[in-house]
Amino acid sequence: MFLPIWNYLKGYVIIKASGLSAGKFINMAAYYGVDLWDIRNDGKNYFIKARMADVDELKEISRKSGCRTEVIKYRGIPFLVKKYKKRRAFIFGCVFFIFYICSMSLFVWRVKVEGNYRVAGEDIKNFCASQGLRAGVLKNDVDLNKISNDIIAQFGDIAWASVNIDGSEAIISISETIPETEIIDNSEPCDIISQYDGIIESIMVAEGTPTVSAGDIVKKGDMLVSGRLSFKDGEEEKGYTYVKSDAYIRARTVHRLSFSVDKRKNEKEYTGNSSISVYISLFGNEYGFGMPNNFENCDYKLRNDIGLSIGDYKIPFGLKIYNAEEYILKEVLITKEEADIMAKDVLLTYGEENFGFDAYVISQDLNGSDEGDRVNYTAVLEVSHKIGQEVPCSGQ
């Protein structure tokens, strides 16, 4: 393997030997110590490879042997150099390319965060940028250990952090802490009472004595679970204690709402007139080159954003093309049907917004009266949701 590489580096030629004394030529060349290789015979001519340095000797041998020889090809680095010597721009381009690759490799061009679930990756990146690790910095200027320690100190939810640079990418690997479990203070006994009037749908008690069951009608303030636990031997109460009541109670409650929907709406009517503005962004500033428009109202829509970046590093030069479309604002009135749809959307989210994520509307009765520029609605909603409010034990 090395010999062909060496021959290519030094340069070699392919010689065509023809005539009756071609064999004599080859034998004489071998006898005089000239290395030949890849000798092929096509029936009429011999094709031989020999080193560039032996060409003069081979010419002499050719003359002595009376063989007709001709150099048909030149191979190797010396001939490549000669061929491209005059192409200065090409050589400059090659040198510049090598220099460019080597110099760009000295910088960090992308920052990546791995292993995060609760902590936002952008927050970690922004913090690292403030500590000196961001796209466009020299790799040697980054203290990886210090940044790892700073990340752990800054973010309480991160138990371990490691920063490594792989090529031109900085990889921040983190391991988050286990989320804190809620510590429930069981020292203060309490009862659970109802905040609303309603019908109990289900009751699951973990601590305490239930005083209602599914299907019972309760009013606001009624006790649902008592914190008093009694110990009975048959029917006789032997003792009691007070505990912090804990239960999951669902009930159906009825709510009446009144609200109104404004039928007036500002609508954009595009006139069809538009103009184009070109902005050059340079180091964060934008310089516009567009036709000024005298539109009273217009929408600026970004048509093209031409920018270059290397990894995460955005090159501070770009081109933005905006399209300004003129419109006129017109006040229109929506129909009663459209207003009804908007009202139903309000009711749809009422349960979740007021009673928690597990609440839902069972049924609704919506009535609206059209007042011209608005519709007044009254609604009766039946909502299923969690009820129960903790209060200090009554008997304690």
Place this chain on the structure above:
Amino acid sequence: MKGIKRKFADVFELPSEAVYALPVLTVTGRIEVIVENYEGVIEYSPEIIRLGTSAGTLKIEGLEMDIKCMNSQCVKVTGQIDSFFYEA
């Protein structure tokens, strides 16, 4: 003289190819033959290659044979080698 040479080589257990300049053939399967201590190429074609040696004319027969490399000490023949023998 030859007898003295032979005795000298036998007594000191010298390699005979170095003492007698005999050809040394190294055959790799049917694809390659390296011949050391040869004297010259007599005939060369893709089917027949004849080499001159001190032990006689070595004839190599085969198909699509090439001389891969050649210098004053050895010659390497590659291709599909069917047979090789010394001609009288």
